[in-house]
Amino acid sequence: MKKVFFIIMLLGLIYQVAKPAVADNSAVVGSWKCAVIDVPYEYSNSTITIAEKEGKLSGVVKFDSGEEVKITTVKFTNSQLVLTLYVEGYSITVDGKVAGSKITGTADTPDGKVNFTATKIVEKKK
Numbered sequence: 001m002k003k004v005f006f007i008i009m010l011l012g013l014i015y016q017v018a019k020p021a022v023a024d025n026s027a028v029v030g031s032w033k034c035a036v037i038d039v040p041y042e043y044s045n046s047t048i049t050i051a052e053k054e055g056k057l058s059g060v061v062k063f064d065s066g067e068e069v070k071i072t073t074v075k076f077t078n079s080q081l082v083l084t085l086y087v088e089g090y091s092i093t094v095d096g097k098v099a100g101s102k103i104t105g106t107a108d109t110p111d112g113k114v115n116f117t118a119t120k121i122v123e124k125k126k
Contacts, residue, residue: 025052027098028076032118034061036107039114042067043087048118050074061085081105 032048042065050059050071057074073084081103083094094116096105101120106113 025055025057025076027079028057028074028081030123031121032103033121034103034116034118036114036116039107039109039111047121048083059083 028050029052030050032050034046034048036044036046043063045064047062048059048071049062050057052058057076059071059074060068061071062068069085069087071083071085073082075082076098079098081094081096081098085092085094090110093108094105095108096103096116096118101122103116103118105116107116
């Protein structure tokens with residue numbers, strides 16, 4: 001009986017150690033007001049919206065000029081957010097650090113890296 005109990009406990013431990021960790025994407029899901037310095041005016045302000053469906057992240061960037069661009073990849077790991085999108089045919093990689101309701105980082109553009117900041121938009125309760 002002791003052997004059976006020991007084997008069950010051992011299997012339970014192995015299961016807990018081996019199961020993949022579930023990513024908590026809630027820190028980035030939502031809308032973010034973004035400001036970028038040293039880019040053309042029409043791209044300097046935008047709203048980044050990130051959604052999660054079935055554990056996968058997706059998103060869009062809507063510039064204040066009205067142009068909307070789909071984010072092709074969204075990766076969030078250990079407070080590091082990496083986005084890829086295409087603007088005017090160029091691949092833009094955005095790499096930011098999420099800290100509470102702020103994201104700070106850089107966007108790699110054809111003209112070089114530029115700094116950006118984003119602040120989470122808090123939905124008002126009705």
